[in-house]
Amino acid sequence: MEIILKEDIIGLGFKNDIVNVKSGYGRNYLIPQGKGVIASESAKKVLAENLRQQAHKLAAIKDAAQQKADALAGVALTISAKVSATGVTYGSVTAAHVAEELKKLGHDIDRKIIIMRDIKKVGDYVATIQFHKEVTAEIPVTVVAENAPVVAAPVVEEEAPAAAVEEQTEETAE
Template sequence: MEVILKQDIHTLGYKNDIVTVKNGYGRNYLIPTGMAVLATESAKKMHAENMRQSAHKQEKIKNEALELAKKLEAVSLTVGAKTSTTGKIFGSVNNIQIAEALEAKGFEIDRKVIAIKDAVKEIGKYTATVKLHKEVKVDIAFEVVSE
C-alpha cells in the first residue's frame, strides 16, 4: 500500500514522501491517526502540484539548515556525568544531555533529531549526528568527563 506522509516519521520517512507500507500499518495506524493519506492517482497529482509550488520554500529551509550545520561543526561539547573510580558512567549519556549542552551553547536543537551511534558508558570522546534536514546531517564532537 502506498501512502503520502503528512509528517516526519522517524523510521519511515519525511513529510510529503510517498512510501510503501504494509496494508495493516497503513489502514489501522497511519491513516486513522492523520499521519498519512492513501496515495491514489488524484492524491499523487495534487501532491506533485503542491511539491512544485513549495520547492522554493524547501530550498530556503535547506539553506538555513546548511548555515546552522556550518555553525554546529565548530562546536565542541563537554558533558559531565557521575562516574565510578574506574571511569565507568552510572547510567549512560544520551541525546537529552547532548540537547541540553547544545542549548547551553545557544543552539535550540530538538533532542529527537540527535542520534548517538554507540552507547556512551565510559568517559572519553564521542560523536553525535544531528539531522537538521532531510539532506543535511552534521556530526558534533563531545567529550564525557567525570563530575
C-alpha cells in the same frame, strides 16, 4: 502499503515522502491521525504538482536548515558524568543530555533530531543532528569523569624576564 507522509515522522521519513509501511500501521495509525494518506496514482500526481509549485519554499527551508548546521560547525561538547572505577558511567549519556548542553551554549535543538547511541563509557563520540533530509551536522562529544583530576598545563617560564634578571645581576657585580 504505500503512504504519502503529511509530516516528518522520526525513524520513518520526512514530509511528502512516499514510504512503504505495514498495512496495520498505515490503516490504524498514520491515516486516522492525519499523518499520511494512501499513495494512489491520483495522490501521487497531486503530490508531484504541489512539490513543483513549492520548490522555492522547500529551497528556503533547506537553506534555513543549512544555516543552523553551519552555526554548529565549530561546536564541541564535553559532558561530565559520574563514573565507576572501571570507566563505566552510572546511567548513560543520551541525546537529551546533548540537547541540554547545546541549549547552555545557546543552540535550541530538539532532542528528537539528534541521532546517537547511548554512551555508557568515558571517551570521544559523535552525535549527528539531522535538520533536514539533506542537511546534517556532526558534533564531537567527549564524556569525562565528573571527579577526574584536572591535568594542569606545564608552566613555561618566559625568557625575557630571565634575561633582564641576568643583566641586573651583572650590573650589580660590576
